[in-house]
Amino acid sequence: MLISIEHLNKTYLMGxxxxxxxxxxxxxxxxxxxxxxxxxxxxxxxxxxxxxxCLDSPTRGKYWLDGVEVSTMSDSExxxxxxxxxxxxxxxxxxxxxxxxxxxxxxxxxYAGLPKEERLKRARATLEAxxxxxxxxxxxxxxxxxxxxxxxxxxxxxxNPAIILADEPTGNLDSKTSHEIMLLFEQIHRAGxxxxxxxxxxxxxxxxxxxxxxxxxxxxxxxxxxHVVVHSC
Numbered sequence: 001m002l003i004s005i006e007h008l009n010k011t012y013l014m015g016x017x018x019x020x021x022x023x024x025x026x027x028x029x030x031x032x033x034x035x036x037x038x039x040x041x042x043x044x045x046x047x048x049x050x051x052x053x054c055l056d057s058p059t060r061g062k063y064w065l066d067g068v069e070v071s072t073m074s075d076s077e078x079x080x081x082x083x084x085x086x087x088x089x090x091x092x093x094x095x096x097x098x099x100x101x102x103x104x105x106x107x108x109x110x111y112a113g114l115p116k117e118e119r120l121k122r123a124r125a126t127l128e129a130x131x132x133x134x135x136x137x138x139x140x141x142x143x144x145x146x147x148x149x150x151x152x153x154x155x156x157x158x159x160n161p162a163i164i165l166a167d168e169p170t171g172n173l174d175s176k177t178s179h180e181i182m183l184l185f186e187q188i189h190r191a192g193x194x195x196x197x198x199x200x201x202x203x204x205x206x207x208x209x210x211x212x213x214x215x216x217x218x219x220x221x222x223x224x225x226x227h228v229v230v231h232s233c
Contacts (some may be wrong), residue, residue, distance in 0.1 A: 002162060003029040005050065007062035008071075011218075018232050021047040023217040025061070033161075034189045036208035037198045044217040046167065049198045052087050053165045054078040057187040066162050083111050087156030087164040091171035093148045094141045095155075097187065101127060101147075105154045111160075112159060119213075126154040130184060146177035153184060162194055163194045170204055182207045202228070 008117070010022040022044045029035055037045040050056040051063060054070055057078070063071040070081055088094075095104045106123035114122075127136050130150045140148050149169060156164050170178035186207065189195050199205050206229040211218045 002031040002066055003027055003034075004062075004064040005052075006062040008048075008051065008063060009058045009059045010044075010051065010056070011141070013201050021217055022051070023060075025217075025219060027212065027219065027222070029163075029194065031191075031194055032192060034195045034209040035197070035208075036205035036211045037196060037214060038200065038202070038205045038211055039214035039220075040200060042216075043214040045200075045214050045231070048057070049165055049167055049196065052163075052196065053088060054082045082157065083108060085162045087159060087161035089149070089152050089164065089166040089169045091154050091168040092150075093140070093145075093152045095148060095151060099153075100137050100139055101132060101151045102141065104140070104151055108155060108159045122158055123154070126158045127151070130154045141157070145173050146180055149172050149181055149215075150174065150179075150184065153181075157188065157193075163196060164188065165198075167195050167198045168200070169197070170199075172173070178204070184190075191220050198221065 005025055005027040008022055008025040014019055016218045018226060025048060037048060038046045044209060051058055058071050061071065062069060065081065065085060070078065073081065078089070101205065102123050104118065105127055106119040109119040109122060130153055132147060132150050132154065135143060135147055170181055173181060181202065185195060199210055205211050206227065207223065209225055209228055211225050212222045
């Protein structure tokens with residue numbers, strides 16, 4: 001079991017009002033799964049992804065990642081888990097504008113303490129794997145939206161993480177580019193990676209092999225996707 005979540009709750013204080021973003025979430029994800037978290041705005045899917053990504057801590061409940069309980073870790077311990085165990089892909093790419101594609105992808109390896117030669121070697125190989133071998137020295141403003149998202153995906157992969165968390169990864173892309181990015185995620189999954197994808201778009205969720213639907217901070221349904229869309233997602 002790669003992810004085990006038991007009775008997870010997250011409450012925010014907004015002035016004197018308590019907002020229950022997540023209510024008693026129980027969820028298990030095995031290594032090698034491809035899961036979509038679906039739900040309307042305010043359903044709790046992004047809050048759940050932030051907790052799974054060790055960007056936040058639960059108010060109550062337990063969370064184990066790869067056999068290690070992370071729900072009680074300090075901020076510095078969570079930062080180490082994020083860098084070593086989790087690859088993030090965001091809707092807004094989150095690339096550093098002054099760095100080349102190669103430098104952006106190599107950045108997580110700087111924090112991991114790898115020597116420069118090894119960082120660049122791994123970053124080059126990962127960029128080639130996502131089809132950007134000819135764009136390594138381009139900066140983000142010299143790349144299309146789809147190319148920028150490929151750089152972001154390469155950055156998520158370069159540390160060989162236990163899990164890839166993708167938050168609305170096609171939200172800023174046109175339909176043709178979205179199709180290409182979802183095919184890339186399918187290739188990454190086939191290579192053995194575990195992927196959790198957050199989306200509110202049904203057609204994007206159909207690319208996953210399991211769909212977990214959230215509503216009002218609770219899991220509404222959790223079912224295998226027997227009609228996985230690969231060639232037309």
